[in-house]
Amino acid sequence: MKKTIKKIQKLKSEGKKITALTAYDYPTAKFIDNAGIDIILVGDSAANVVLGYDSTTKISIDEMVMLTSAVGRGAKNALIVGDMPFLTYNISYEEALKNAGKFISAGADGVKIEGGNDYTIGLTKRLTQAGIPVMAHLGFTPQYINTIGGNLIQGKDFETIIKILDAAKKLEEVGAFSIVLEMVPKEGAEFISKNLTMPTIGIGAGNACDGQILVINDLIGKFDDFSPKFARKYFDSKNMIINAAKKYIEDVTSGNFPNDDESFSLKDEEIVKLENYKQN
Numbered sequence: 001m002k003k004t005i006k007k008i009q010k011l012k013s014e015g016k017k018i019t020a021l022t023a024y025d026y027p028t029a030k031f032i033d034n035a036g037i038d039i040i041l042v043g044d045s046a047a048n049v050v051l052g053y054d055s056t057t058k059i060s061i062d063e064m065v066m067l068t069s070a071v072g073r074g075a076k077n078a079l080i081v082g083d084m085p086f087l088t089y090n091i092s093y094e095e096a097l098k099n100a101g102k103f104i105s106a107g108a109d110g111v112k113i114e115g116g117n118d119y120t121i122g123l124t125k126r127l128t129q130a131g132i133p134v135m136a137h138l139g140f141t142p143q144y145i146n147t148i149g150g151n152l153i154q155g156k157d158f159e160t161i162i163k164i165l166d167a168a169k170k171l172e173e174v175g176a177f178s179i180v181l182e183m184v185p186k187e188g189a190e191f192i193s194k195n196l197t198m199p200t201i202g203i204g205a206g207n208a209c210d211g212q213i214l215v216i217n218d219l220i221g222k223f224d225d226f227s228p229k230f231a232r233k234y235f236d237s238k239n240m241i242i243n244a245a246k247k248y249i250e251d252v253t254s255g256n257f258p259n260d261d262e263s264f265s266l267k268d269e270e271i272v273k274l275e276n277y278k279q280n
Contacts, residue, residue, distance in 0.1 A: 003038055003079040005110070005133050005177045011038070011210070012199040018178075018211025020201055021219065024050050024067045028216060029074030037078050039201070041112065041135075041213060042068045044083040044143070048225065049217040056142045057086040061099055065106045072107020081135050082108035086143045089113050093126045100132045110134060112180065114141040116167025121174055128175030136176040138164050139205065140183035153183045153204075161188040165195055172198045180213065181205040183230075204230035 011018050020039035023029040024046045032040065046067055047059035061084075068082045082103030089096035100111045110133030113120060124134045139154040155161045161184075168179055178199045181189050186206020193200040193209050202209030217223035218231035221238050251257035266274070 002077055005079070008038060008079055009177060009199060012197075018199055018201060020211055020213035022046075022213070022215045022217075023071050023075070024216075026070045026074040029071040029078075032216065033075035033078045038211070039081060039213070040071060040075050040078045041081045042071050042083060042108065043112075043215065044085045045215050045217075047085075049215060049223040055145070057145070059085050061085055061088045061102065065102045068103055068108050069106040079110070080108045081110050081112050082106070083112045089123060090119070093123055096123055097127065097130055097132075100127055100130075104132060110177065112137055114138075114143050116164070116171060121167075121170045124171055124176050125174035134171075134176045135201075136168065136171040136179040137182065138168055138171075138179060138184075139181045139189075142182075153185065155184040155188040161191060164188070165192045168192060168196055168198075172196055178211075181209060204228060 008018060018038050019036075020041060021032050021037050022043040022045055023032060023040045024042060029040055042064065044056040044059050044064065046064070047053040047056045050067070051059060051063065053059060064082065064085050068080070072080055084096075084099060084103070088099045096113075103111050111127070112135040113123065113127075114137040116136070116138050120136075124136065127134050140152065155164050164181075164184065171179060176198060178201055179196070180201045180203060181192060182202075183204040184192070184202075184206075186208060189200065189202055189205035190208035199210040201211040201213050203213050214231055215223070218227065218233065220235040221233045222241075224238055227233075248257065
């Protein structure tokens with residue numbers, strides 16, 4: 001049964017954990033949807049783990065919409081959220097609405113935007129009024145990495161935790177249906193979660209958040225350029241793929257692939273014709 005915003009929010013009120021993963025293609029979305037995941041985020045992390053960029057700021061709206069469209073065709077039950085990339089929502093409300101609409105048309109049920117400044121809060125309200133659900137994102141916000149100064153833990157003291165909470169409350173008040181808390185100390189994330197009505201989805205923020213999200217490529221060991229401390233690997237795709245490719249190379253070069261069962265054959269009479277054929 002299709003997950004909706006209200007169903008996701010109800011999980012928090014019932015004290016049930018929310019599960020979320022990223023996906024960027026049709027088969028992966030289909031598989032994790034069949035597994036029962038609650039939320040699929042088409043994350044701008046695709047910039048790194050799919051397209052090989054060195055920063056999430058380099059992925060385009062067209063690339064993100066294409067990936068979202070593929071995920072939308074694969075997932076029929078999970079709530080799909082499209083991650084709005086760098087500078088596709090920061091310039092003006094009008095441009096942000098237009099770009100957010102592209103995600104909805106591609107199959108997303110909502111969009112995610114980073115930050116908790118006055119502009120982002122106002123934009124969240126405007127998008128919500130336009131019928132586009134918004135997942136907020138505070139703590140470490142990768143699109144602001146150049147101003148933050150690196151992959152740094154956020155909310156390391158009382159004052160900054162309160163600032164994050166205040167921003168989260170404002171986002172909640174203007175309509176955000178949930179919020180990602182990234183790289184926030186677990187005690188701070190727990191405090192924030194207890195003081196919000198909307199669900200918190202943690203990534204590197206301890207297990208007291210209302211839900212958790214991981215990048216699927218980290219989960220299955222398909223990306224090894226770097227591995228965050230908080231990413232638990234459940235499967236070793238990298239070595240499985242390498243070993244499968246090595247075995248394939250071995251079988252092709254030895255003539256073992258393809259075998260007769262993997263090939264098509266002519267009827268005997270057609271083979272005889274070929275054997276008796278003489279070029280003029």
